[in-house]
Amino acid sequence: MAEVTFPPPFTRPDGVADRLRQTGYAVLSPADVAVWSGCRLADLQALAADWAALPPDDFLKDGGRYRRRRHACFEVVQGDVVQVPHRAHWQPLEYNALHGGMERWFAPMTPETVAQPAWTQLLAALAVLSDAVFAGAEAPVRWFVEAHQFRIDTTDGIGRPTPEGAHRDGVDLVAVFLVAREGVKGGETRVFEAAGPAGQRFTLSEPWSLMLLDDARMIHETTPIQPLVPGGYRDTLVVTCRRGSFQGADGVAQQSAGQVATTP
Template sequence: MNSAFSPPFTPPDELAATLRQEGYAVLNPRGVAEWLGLPLAELEALQADWEQLPPDEYLKDGGRYRRRRHACFTTEGGALVQAPHRAHWQPVEYNALHGGMQRWFAPMAPETVAMPAWRRLLLKTAEAAAALRGDQRWYIEAHQFRIDTEGGIGRPTPEGAHRDGVDLVAVALIGRHGIKGGETRVFEAEGRRGERFTLTEPWTLMLLDDQRVIHESTPIQPLAPGAPGWRDTLVLTCRAGGFQGD
């Protein structure tokens, strides 16, 4: 296990090769901007959306620490289409805590999904999936998360170390405030090797080959007792063949 907590950043031009070789890759914010061909400010314009996330009403552990929105898209041949709003569903094999149930989360804001930076981010994520699995139609689910410490502790991954049952997972850190914890852990699905590091800079982006690695983020706690704290992320998943639950 790597004892360093700084992410092992990958140059954008080595992203596809690193994903194939290691099963995951991390871009720093400047690398993300270069990879997308956009000024970082265009991505930062999306961040205000995380201030308006409604509560997740499906947490089986009884927690009230998670807020989220959800949207689905398909892309093929460079075209991106938003799918009709639908439930998020996973089998219990991939999510023992919340699998096997339809979870209807609030939809993403229309003005957000219409932004050019948003569309560019999804299309480039689908390109990364195609570099692993070949060109085809991709089914993309987008999840906006805020995990807070209002109850003293927040769990970014209450289901524990897991795979998502897709081809590619992309996790972007949108921001973190007043917290400790939230360490990212990535392990080989069929092996003993693992890495641990902490995403700290907004718009750091981690991409994972979901067939090769499992991942989790450790709980967060406030830096000062009773003080507000939160961790905002965007999770994108690309899956071939259809949305889970179809």
Template structure:
């Protein structure tokens, strides 16, 4: 075998070392004071809240949100992953949220254009609906309505929000799990709320948020159950890095709520 020049060997070793460091680095979320949430979202394009602030925003005890946790054990394997992976389970339901009402719409497919999801866009993906006992929990509806109110504070011209709710579990069955296999992206909606439910036996899963038309970006790791990242989808691009197991198979649970004015994606 031809000998590799020493300088080249050094460069390779440094590169691998930096990759290893990146996998274990963890930066704390830039939590926003709840009273400054509206202003932070307007000026910065995104905001992060502690679990206690999320519960206060919804007007419930934190324990009421934790009462939903067990439903993530009943998610269903995502059959649409184009990379052939088995690492994603999910459920999906849709709602129309107005200031004084929340209505679940008949079960419908999740659809995104190729402009927003180059990997899975352009096709109707039918997922199992979120279980009725979850949708019927006051905490679930109050949380969905409270985030809608924050969206309305940014866009008071919008009379109602078309909301898609996604329960996700990303695991390391394949050795690695990809929360965002499509890479850094926008969702094609107006606002996106990502709530971390829990991390179990994993490393990675770092959140990265970038300005869509600017140089500013942040990286941090949501670790506290029921912490929140809320972002303006028109202004910000986001992704979550892959997860790896610390020992045996691990997983990361999230609830993603997307808010769109004028209708669901795929509607005329």
């Protein structure tokens, strides 16, 4: 039986904030990601080389070997992007029943990738959007940003982009960029209202297409991938923006420090 796929419901760049407010999610084509972020598409594509050397994720609790990743954290305010010292990724069990409640120390993103102007432009654009959609009269606010590079491969026959299932992340904004998709089937994106029946399913297939989510309103997942040819894989960049602090045991201290630092 042939695989049935549904195209993404793309939004124009000038309508992203309104779409997020109205429906809780928005999807941009690669060309429109370039317009929206102010990056040339060629510069975004140049970032993708880093995904070929991601180290294994040693924290998978389902016994799989299909996920590779790197992680980095930043603070962004008024377009000023500052990388913070490397820290563990932490989520409460409320949001991640499989891997929540534990500190996961992933390999850091490489300095060469973080130094690229396109990288800074992407994070700044996400912070501007977060100000517009979530901060209201308080904008601009300080955004605590986590970035995750993922490669899901099919070495063992199946790869799970979201082994925790349909979930939220405990942040304000979730951005999922498709970086590459080679020799696989599956990988359908599904978004649902957290407090309602409405949902949407579609497949991101073009490198640097982007899905944006209001995390408080939407639950999301991606279905498993299977190989069409040996060595098939799916690469993504997931970036989250959160007000107040990073998630973790030291979140209160971070929030207090941020408030002191921004007090006139």
